[in-house]
Amino acid sequence: MAQPRDSEESEGAANASSRLDDLLIEAVFGARAHLGVVYVLNGSGQLMKMESAIGIPVSLARTWARVRVNDSIPVAVSVREQRLIWLSDRVAMAREFPVAALSLPYHFALATAPISTGDAVWGGFVMGWPTGGESELSQRRLDVITDICARMGGLLRTASEEGRPIVPRSEPRVLNPARTHGTGEHTGLTALACLNSLPEGYCHLDAHARVTLVTASAAELLGAKPSDLVGRRLSKNLPWLDNPLYEESYRAAVISHQASRFTTRHQDGRRLSFECYPSLPGVTIRITPAGPSQKAAEAAEGAEGGERRPQVIGLHDLVHLASYLARAATAQDVVNLIADHVMPVCGAQAMVILTWDNDRMRVVASRGYTEQGLREFDGRPVVHPVRWARGYDEGRPAFYSTWEEFHQTYPNAVRVDDMGAWVLLPLVAQGQSIGTCVLASDHPRQFSDGERSMFSALGGLITQAFERAWLYDNKHRLAESLQAEQLPRELPELPGLEVAARYVPATPGMDIGGDFYDLIRLSDSTAGAVIGDVQGHDMTAAALMGQVRTAIRAHATAGADPGEVLAHTNRLLTELATDRFTSCLYVSFDLLRRTVSLSSAGHLPPVLGLPNAPAEVIDVTSGLLLGIDSDAEYVTTDLNVPLGAVMALYTDGLVERPGVDLGEAITALAGRFAPVPGESLSDLAESLIRPTADRHRSDDLALLLLRTGPTLP
Numbered sequence: 049m050a051q052p053r054d055s056e057e058s059e060g061a062a063n064a065s066s067r068l069d070d071l072l073i074e075a076v077f078g079a080r081a082h083l084g085v086v087y088v089l090n091g092s093g094q095l096m097k098m099e100s101a102i103g104i105p106v107s108l109a110r111t112w113a114r115v116r117v118n119d120s121i122p123v124a125v126s127v128r129e130q131r132l133i134w135l136s137d138r139v140a141m142a143r144e145f146p147v148a149a150l151s152l153p154y155h156f157a158l159a160t161a162p163i164s165t166g167d168a169v170w171g172g173f174v175m176g177w178p179t180g181g182e183s184e185l186s187q188r189r190l191d192v193i194t195d196i197c198a199r200m201g202g203l204l205r206t207a208s209e210e211g212r213p214i215v216p217r218s219e220p221r222v223l224n225p226a227r228t229h230g231t232g233e234h235t236g237l238t239a240l241a242c243l244n245s246l247p248e249g250y251c252h253l254d255a256h257a258r259v260t261l262v263t264a265s266a267a268e269l270l271g272a273k274p275s276d277l278v279g280r281r282l283s284k285n286l287p288w289l290d291n292p293l294y295e296e297s298y299r300a301a302v303i304s305h306q307a308s309r310f311t312t313r314h315q316d317g318r319r320l321s322f323e324c325y326p327s328l329p330g331v332t333i334r335i336t337p338a339g340p341s342q343k344a345a346e347a348a349e350g351a352e353g354g355e356r357r358p359q360v361i362g363l364h365d366l367v368h369l370a371s372y373l374a375r376a377a378t379a380q381d382v383v384n385l386i387a388d389h390v391m392p393v394c395g396a397q398a399m400v401i402l403t404w405d406n407d408r409m410r411v412v413a414s415r416g417y418t419e420q421g422l423r424e425f426d427g428r429p430v431v432h433p434v435r436w437a438r439g440y441d442e443g444r445p446a447f448y449s450t451w452e453e454f455h456q457t458y459p460n461a462v463r464v465d466d467m468g469a470w471v472l473l474p475l476v477a478q479g480q481s482i483g484t485c486v487l488a489s490d491h492p493r494q495f496s497d498g499e500r501s502m503f504s505a506l507g508g509l510i511t512q513a514f515e516r517a518w519l520y521d522n523k524h525r526l527a528e529s530l531q532a533e534q535l536p537r538e539l540p541e542l543p544g545l546e547v548a549a550r551y552v553p554a555t556p557g558m559d560i561g562g563d564f565y566d567l568i569r570l571s572d573s574t575a576g577a578v579i580g581d582v583q584g585h586d587m588t589a590a591a592l593m594g595q596v597r598t599a600i601r602a603h604a605t606a607g608a609d610p611g612e613v614l615a616h617t618n619r620l621l622t623e624l625a626t627d628r629f630t631s632c633l634y635v636s637f638d639l640l641r642r643t644v645s646l647s648s649a650g651h652l653p654p655v656l657g658l659p660n661a662p663a664e665v666i667d668v669t670s671g672l673l674l675g676i677d678s679d680a681e682y683v684t685t686d687l688n689v690p691l692g693a694v695m696a697l698y699t700d701g702l703v704e705r706p707g708v709d710l711g712e713a714i715t716a717l718a719g720r721f722a723p724v725p726g727e728s729l730s731d732l733a734e735s736l737i738r739p740t741a742d743r744h745r746s747d748d749l750a751l752l753l754l755r756t757g758p759t760l761p
Contacts, residue, residue: 064203064206064207064212064214065099065100068086068099068200068203068204068214069100069221069223071196071199071200071203072086072100072101072102072196072223073102073223074196075173075175075192075196076102076103076175078192078196079177079188079189079192079193081175081176081177081189082103082156082176082177082178083101083103083104083156083174084101084102084103084173084174084175085098085100085102085104085109085112085123085173085174085175086099086100086163086171086172086173086174086200087099087115087123087163087172087173087174088171088214088216089117089169089170093169094116094117094118095116095707096114096115096116096123096124096171097113097114097115097216097220097707098112098113098216098220099171099220099221100220100221100222100223101220101221101223102222102223103176105222106222109222110220110706111706112706113219113220113706113707114706114707114708115172115707116707116708116709118709119709119710120145120148120710121145121148122135122144122145122148122158122160122174123160123172123173123174124172125145125160126160126161126162126172127162127169127171127172130162130169131161131162132160132185132190133158133159133160133161134157134158134184134185135158135159136157136179136182136183136184137155137156137157137179138156138179139676141158142629142672142673142676143672143676149583149629149673155178155179156177156178156179157176157177157178157182158174158175158176159174159175159176159189160174160175161193161197162197163200163201163204165201165202165204165205168201170200170201170204170205170208171200171204173193173196173197173200175189175193177189244263244264244265246265246504246508247265248265248501249262249265249266249267249268249269249270249334249335249336250263250265250266250332250333250334250335251263251266251282251333251335252331252332252333253282253298253331253332253333257281257282258279258280258281259277259278259279259280259281259282260279261278262274262277262278265335266335269320269335269336269337270282270286270314270335271286271314271315271316272285272286283295287315288312288313288314288315289312291312294310294312294322297322297324298324298331307324307325308323309323309324310322310324311338319338320335320337320338321335321337321338322334322335323335334501373385373509373510373512376513376516376517378413378517379401379412379413379514379517380413381517382401382413382513382514382517383399383400383413383414384415385513386415386485386510387399387415387416390506391415391416394499394503395489395493396471396487396488396489397416397467397489397490398415398416398417398464398465398467398487398488398490399414399415399416399486399487400414400415400417400422400485400486400488401413401414401475401483401484401485401486401510401514402483402484402485402486403482403483407429407430408427408428408429408430409428409430409431410426411425412483416488417465417488418465422464424462424464425462425464429460431460432458432460433457433458434456434457434458434459437456437457438453438456438457440457443474443476443481444474444504445471445472445473445474445500445503445504445507446470446471446472447471447472447495447500447503448469448470448471449469449493449494449495450468450469450492451463451467451468464488465490466490467488467489468488468489468490468491468492468493469488469489469491469493469495470486470488470489471486471487471488471495471503472484472485472486473485473486473487473503473504473506473507473511474507475507475510475511475514475515476511482511482514482515485507485510485514487503536566536567539567540568540569540575542572542573542575543572543573543639544573544639544640544756544757544758545575545637545639545755545756545757546754546757547567547729547753547754547755548728548729548732548733548752549565549567549733549752549753550733550737550749551563551565551748551750551751552701552740552748552749562581562583562584562589562590562592562593562628562630562748563580563581563582563593563699563701563748563749564578564579564580564581564593564596564750565577565579565580565697565750565751565752566578566579566600566601567752567754568600568601568604568605570604570605570636573638573639573640574636574637574639575636575637575639576604576610576613576634576636576637577634577635577636577637577695577752577754578597578600578632578633578634578635579632579633579651579697579752580593580596580630580633580649580651580674580699581631581632581699581700581750582596583628583629583630583673584628589628592621592626592628592630595620595621595624596632596674599616599617599620599621600617600634603616603617604634609636609645609647609684610634610635610636610645610646610647610682610684611647611681611682611683611684612682613634613647614632614634614649614674614682615680615681615682617674618649618672618675618676618677618678618680619678621674621675622675622676622677622678623678629650629674629675629676630674630675631651632648632649632650632651632674633647633648633649633652633668633697634646634647634648635654635695635697637689637754642690642691642756643686643688643689644686644687644689644695645684645685645686646666646668646684646685646686646687647668647682647683647684647685648668648669648670648671648682649670649672649673649674649680649682650670650671650672650674652698652699652700652703653665653666653667653668653670654666654668654695654696654698655696655698655714655717655718655721656693656694656695657693657694657695657696657721657722657723658690658693659690659691659692659693659723659725662718663718663719663721663722663723664718665714665718666685666687668685669683669685671683689756691756691757691758692755692756692757693755693756694721694732694753694755695753695754695755696721696752696753697751697753697754698717698749698750698752699748699749699751701740701749701750702736702740702749702751703716703717720736721736723755729753729755732753733751733753736751737749737751
């Protein structure tokens with residue numbers, strides 16, 4: 049039967065897209081780059097969409113998913129002017145592309161080139177390398193880019209001529225080079241390192257019964273080297289496991305998808321228990337010494353080889369969980385991952401991570417508990433256990449099947465949300481307790497040996513993830529506190545000048561930024577307004593923001609005009625050699641004469657809302673970003689401001705959107721900036737910010753509104 053044409057075209061486009069991915073991978077590895085991006089032009093030839101990328105975060109890919117050909121960014125200029133662009137470092141980026149430099153405050157070299165065939169341009173290509181001081185693009189890299197762009201152009205042209213052009217998806221694809229090029233073992237090694245810290249042995253067998261992963265504890269129990277086991281069947285290196293009964297146990301676990309177990313004797317006389325848990329593909333095996341309790345359990349279940357209740361989480365699942373936890377940035381991320389991947393299958397309905405401060409308990413993150421219950425619990429004195437209570441062993445996981453058991457060990461405990469059973473996992477890092485993870489069930493329950501082992505393994509994974517997240521959270525809170533201290537708590541009041549300011553941090557989960565604003569009282573009738581954006585999203589950016597504000601204040605109050613204020617501040621930053629650049633706009637208001645003087649260091653132009661007239665984007669001659677060239681000069685622009693006019697100073701978080709030209713975005717802002725006489729500036733500020741509320745922003749937003757009014761006689 050003939051295949052439908054639509055299906056053939058879809059399959060052909062998918063194959064072309066896959067070949068494009070292969071070429072991207074080949075280019076990145078061939079040129080020893082660490083990132084690469086492919087853009088494809090749409091039918092109008094005015095917009096490029098990201099087809100695929102390697103080596104960039106998904107959040108960054110989303111930000112740059114759509115690029116207009118007339119944008120002032122490297123890849124757009126490459127396509128528009130059909131030439132290769134080489135930027136050896138961030139200074140070169142800042143000189144030629146200041147807007148892009150603010151959005152990409154990182155140390156890397158960049159090359160962009162058009163993807164073309166003859167006179168036809170099909171898209172753009174981007175490659176990046178760690179900064180190595182090369183002033184010129186090496187011949188090897190140039191050859192790779194030239195060859196790959198030609199082959200990509202041929203592929204895109206052929207796909208278009210055959211009526212099945214490559215159309216990028218709405219979400220850009222960030223390829224996994226580990227999956228495609230066999231080099232990304234870090235996550236697997238992280239998971240293996242977590243499991244190596246556990247006393248039990250774990251190994252995973254694939255569908256061919258070959259060992260794909262083995263922990264150090266498992267190899268020690270088996271009396272073999274891990275390198276002798278991986279890639280081979282266990283029985284090949286361990287003759288005492290060459291038994292049809294044991295092979296049958298493996299097959300039963302795979303085919304029936306039910307856990308099985310057998311016990312055997314090592315050739316040196318030790319008895320070992322093998323618990324087989326089905327996973328896809330193959331099985332996960334937990335290996336432990338078979339002690340007296342194990343023998344009793346076997347007898348109760350019907351001798352060796354008998355089946356038992358399946359454990360809820362095996363090694364295969366723990367490996368995946370470990371890889372997820374390795375990417376957890378905050379304590380709440382840790383809780384969310386455990387809640388999503390573990391709670392549904394282990395019978396827990398609530399989870400909380402606790403730390404303590406001045407002998408009081410603090411809730412760091414939670415899932416499943418009510419807010420009221422957590423409020424009653426948070427801040428209570430630390431509940432100390434009765435150390436001789438049954439089942440308590442300091443530093444080890446504790447299991448309580450009923451409230452009565454829990455209360456016997458913790459007589460001063462508060463029961464939150466009427467939970468009925470608890471698992472307490474101590475979080476101990478480098479020999480010190482950093483908290484406790486509590487998993488709770490809403491009904492009494494018994495914990496099997498397998499479940500206890502699983503929870504113990506889980507505790508080790510949570511500890512490592514929480515330690516990283518805990519350090520990140522503390523650093524982030526410190527950075528936010530530092531940033532908050534740098535912004536003015538209150539703005540001065542001046543007769544004849546009404547002011548409103550807003551600062552909105554980036555989308556939750558992002559780092560703090562360097563956006564700032566200020567209002568400086570220079571005299572009873574003059575004031576200086578400043579807004580700026582320090583490159584970066586970290587504590588360095590927040591600290592530098594304070595230095596910039598202080599320098600501007602000092603020079604402004606000394607009587608310097610706006611151009612001089614920026615020039616003096618620029619010289620200070622270049623002498624400090626901060627390796628960070630700052631955009632800044634300084635405006636001096638003379639409220640008696642109703643005039644303003646402005647000077648810009650690479651910042652976005654202000655918008656002026658006029659009474660009974662359309663708003664205007666003020667054309668300000670812009671100088672270099674602060675911190676690049678100590679001899680840079682900054683021009684001062686003067687203009688009249690009528691009574692009732694409102695000036696908007698803002699940072700790029702208010703206007704920047706993926707795929708939208710910055711100039712068009714500023715024009716759109718002016719189009720909706722329509723101050724009404726008598727309207728509250730606070731309400732006006734909220735109306736300007738509101739369209740950004742549903743947008744995933746990777747940058748902060750600062751807004752300063754100033755309205756001229758009548759002055760005192």
